[in-house]
Amino acid sequence: MKTAAEVWFAPGRANLMGEHTDYNEGVVLPFALARGVTAAAAPRDDGLLVLRSKQVPDEAVTVSLDSLAPGSVRGWAAYPAGVAWSLGAAGYPVRGASVDVDSDLPVGAGVSSSAALECSVALALCSLSGLAVPRAELAGIAKRAENEFVGAPTGIIDQSAALLCEQGHAMLLDCGTLAATQVPFLPAAAGAAALIIDTRVAHALVSGEYAARRAECEEAARLLRVRALGSVTGLGGLGEIGDPMLRRRARHVITDCARARAMAAALLADDYADRADGAHGAGWRTADRDADTYRYLGKSLVEGHASLRDDFEVSWPEADVAVEVAMAAGAYGAKMIGGGFGGSVLALVPVDRDREVRAALTEAYAERGWIPPDFIDAVPSPAARRLR
Numbered sequence: 554m555k556t557a558a559e560v561w562f563a564p565g566r567a568n569l570m571g572e573h574t575d576y577n578e579g580v581v582l583p584f585a586l587a588r589g590v591t592a593a594a595a596p597r598d599d600g601l602l603v604l605r606s607k608q609v610p611d612e613a614v615t616v617s618l619d620s621l622a623p624g625s626v627r628g629w630a631a632y633p634a635g636v637a638w639s640l641g642a643a644g645y646p647v648r649g650a651s652v653d654v655d656s657d658l659p660v661g662a663g664v665s666s667s668a669a670l671e672c673s674v675a676l677a678l679c680s681l682s683g684l685a686v687p688r689a690e691l692a693g694i695a696k697r698a699e700n701e702f703v704g705a706p707t708g709i710i711d712q713s714a715a716l717l718c719e720q721g722h723a724m725l726l727d728c729g730t731l732a733a734t735q736v737p738f739l740p741a742a743a744g745a746a747a748l749i750i751d752t753r754v755a756h757a758l759v760s761g762e763y764a765a766r767r768a769e770c771e772e773a774a775r776l777l778r779v780r781a782l783g784s785v786t787g788l789g790g791l792g793e794i795g796d797p798m799l800r801r802r803a804r805h806v807i808t809d810c811a812r813a814r815a816m817a818a819a820l821l822a823d824d825y826a827d828r829a830d831g832a833h834g835a836g837w838r839t840a841d842r843d844a845d846t847y848r849y850l851g852k853s854l855v856e857g858h859a860s861l862r863d864d865f866e867v868s869w870p871e872a873d874v875a876v877e878v879a880m881a882a883g884a885y886g887a888k889m890i891g892g893g894f895g896g897s898v899l900a901l902v903p904v905d906r907d908r909e910v911r912a913a914l915t916e917a918y919a920e921r922g923w924i925p926p927d928f929i930d931a932v933p934s935p936a937a938r939r940l941r
């Protein structure tokens with residue numbers, strides 16, 4: 554008799570601020586998307602993991618749980634297989650399972666499809682195996698799968714966002730201490746929209762540039778005599794770094810962390826004022842204040858993008874044009890998200906400019922002979938959960 558499958562979902566993410574800060578033990582400010590990956594998993598008694606993906610039809614990958622080792626599985630199946638390996642390595646051995654995954658996230662678009670895959674499968678395997686793993690710990694286990702099994706030296710933002718974000722909130726996460734603060738973030742209630750612009754240039758994190766940036770940051774931290782750049786709060790000491798390129802890398806990390814903290818503080822202050830006004834019946838100020846807050850958030854996004862483009866040098870032409878064109882069409886602000894060298898731009902847009910912004914972007918890409926951009930509504934959504 555076939556045992557019914559459990560269905561688990563994990564979302565992709567966008568990040569308001571704090572790019573390439575996670576592996577520097579700095580702060581990040583992501584929110585979960587409505588789109589993501591579902592994993593339907595049924596238990597097996599033969600110690601095998603049988604993996605299928607709707608996006609890769611006609612290919613079932615079968616691996617034996619006791620022969621899993623880094624490098625033993627390649628391609629998309631390395632992510633779910635890596636999660637099973639990493640759970641075992643953390644002292645949580647999982648049972649065999651047939652896992653069917655499906656995704657509505659674009660791959661290589663900087664919206665964290667790999668972490669959504671890892672986290673949906675991780676939750677499904679834990680549940681089938683009767684394992685209760687705290688979510689913050691599970692994020693670290695999924696990250697280890699990506700780092701050691703798949704071989705991408707990423708930080709903790711993506712898995713944390715998939716597992717820990719809350720609906721209607723962004724999450725200020727200190728990647729050094731893993732302390733998380735949920736920050737109310739409701740663009741729709743403020744007359745704004747968060748829009749993901751997929752530039753249709755796919756990035757690959759396993760490629761050398763991401764690892765090169767990590768190494769440059771480590772070298773800059775060594776020169777500043779700190780454990781990680783995330784602990785540096787001012788720019789005053791940067792003179793210690795002789796190499797101008799390393800100085801710029803450090804400046805990006807330090808300023809992006811400062812921007813993430815300031816944006817979280819602005820959102821928290823806005824929420825506090827809304828509540829206070831509500832309590833005093835003076836809600837008429839809210840619309841003005843929302844517009845002020847979103848203008849400020851937008852300005853920060855543009856500064857963050859410039860820092861990623863000029864200081865960290867991970868942007869790409871389609872992203873730079875998307876930011877410029879979105880701004881000219883009335884966006885509050887926009888920046889690239891994710892690792893860079895391809896992927897997506899996140900824009901904050903007054904709702905009444907949303908159509909103009911999309912049209913201007915489509916036209917600008919067509920003029921340059923580029924593949925048309927795709928748009929995803931970025932609605933701050935709940936973290937991973939069981940669907941059935």
Ligand code: GLA
Pocket residue numbers: 571572573574575576707708709710711758891892893
């Ligand atoms: C990728 C990585 C993350 C993070 C971002 C940049 O998405 O997976 O860990 O480093 O790049 O912020």
